[in-house]
Amino acid sequence: MRAVALLALAAATPATAQTIKPLAEARLRYEHAEQDGLPLDADAVTMRVRAGVEASTGGLSALVEAQGNLAIVGDYLDGLHGVQTRPLVADPQNVAIYRAQLRYARAGHSVTLGRQRIALDDERFVGNIPFRQNAQTFDAVRGEFSPMKGVRADFSYVWSVRTLWGIDGNGARQRAISGDTVLANLAWASPIGTLTGFGYWIDQDEAAVQGFRLSSRTLGVRLAGTRSISGVKLAYAASYARQVDHHRNPNDYQADYWTVDAALDLNGPRIGGGYEVFGAGDGRALTSFQTPLAANFKFNGWAEKFTIKPADGLRDLYAGAGWGWKAVGPLRAVTVSATWHRFESDRLIRHYGDEIDLLAQARIGRTTAAIRYADYRADRFATDTRKLWLQLDWTI
Template structure:
């Protein structure tokens, strides 16, 4: 009831004094057409999903205030796949179920020093390793929350969110372990200080997956850590770097007593065309039993540890990911803009009782023409002691106004 009153009050405030001012209305349209093909050893039939995702809405703003409402729908044009909710797993999983839902419904007050956002909103913190929007999936992840961002001191930013519901990628048919929304008293606190060589961030993420059907509360965790990220010019080139450490343990109703560590070191070099990168990420293990390793259930998971998505839930023995990347980018080639080629190699091992899980190669080509971006992705996971060999191909068009 208190949450509802808060949103009603925020709406009343925007509607009163702001009514006498000029109101700017901006339409929002975002369309994505994608074909995804999956060939996975151990499952006789392949999966093919051709889906079209449409988001449309409107943003009204006046003075320091704005209100945004956006709906989304996902339609399967070709539905030869297991979407995680409907049918049986006789084909590989592609986690894009059909859906019609409210995507955003938020009110925001913003000044140069302060932003307060209330309602259903996108939240993506730092590199989205711990809290993200899952933008790659057709039904992205949003939060019913109140968020406060404060920049009242030069170079210092405080960002604190209370979220009482996580709206998942599973959409309106979500059920059981894959629910439409997962309630809980989540708190995301993030304080960053910008220095001449990068930003130092301290964070605390209290994730409350307060639903018994979602792993019996065992994804509830408290994570505390620090991150450093920055860029430096080197002649005409640019060096990017980041490092992070965090410690995670059980929280709220989680019946398991555990603690696990997280480490990340990453470096990238942009040579004004050629691009090189390398990194090492560890999601540590605790006792070696299920869900006692470092978990990130609110992450934008597709961005990390390979596009085949073998490690959405961290294995009981944790994971070590050594990766390297190479690519090339062009500002324009004829009518094509922002042309990019990328290749990434991952070697995966367990953190506890070190053994080789497998290797993965990810390839990406993308280009933009006007408001349309076209991309082709391919991922090949070669299993050793974890999972099955899997190959995925994506053909995608994105259009937005």
């Protein structure tokens, strides 16, 4: 990759660099999954390591970062190898260049060229998928500009999406998906919250990936803000978007999306909830509202039953509660939470199932430890599934 070679040369030239910053992080995770209808459970112990260097001078920086994922215990379906006798754990073994980018930043403006992370707003439509071991990056040029106070524009042209399937990706799970994708955000910090207009022209130009049917044009608007009232912090967000087919997509469809969300932080206790709707077309596969570039693990339940939205769309009613402490003994940033989801179809209003997600996490020094659990109880979609994660994250 020519860009990687140029970036490596820039990073290795100390005469032009005022600072050289090492990059290093590691994650050890155990994931257990039980899924009705499969004869065996999945047990995955994976170790993900990333290492690299960033060199900078003035507003110019060059960054190269490699990653590797090792399956220490590989009793799971990684999505690429073997037959489906165990549940899917989407963390195949991998060694690859994770990021390789040049960036220039000055006075509120920046341009980034190369393999990079792109996470827009809450990652509902475009994200890095940070939970999965291999994550997702973009070969792109991205410009971020602030033409006036309170206004920010963010534009990207993406020619390749580097997927979480890694270097062995193939078939419908390619290691990279090419295309001419354009991502555009224009945000204004209004008195009631950040108001963002967005447009995403997603070109999934690989026939093996759903026969081009994930190519779409999405236009929408989002409002997100916070308020403090007598020591209580209220966070709120609402969004609406419309999606239609784009470029080589053989489907002719249009579908709407909307969501409302609110949360109260009571200086320890936290409660919240929301409602999210992915509209359906006429019930054909992939004519409902889709989010192929999103950080999907964050939304619609950790059991990951709705990464691709069903043909009849999706309605997700959810509510959660938790508690946070700055410190408990030697532990820092301690959090416990529980979230309940009720899933229905948007078309014909059928009950898909319910899910409970539980989380406990804390930090000790540079290490964060987390325990997660997801329990999906199926009604008219998929099958009962239970998942458990034990995870340690360390960063330099």
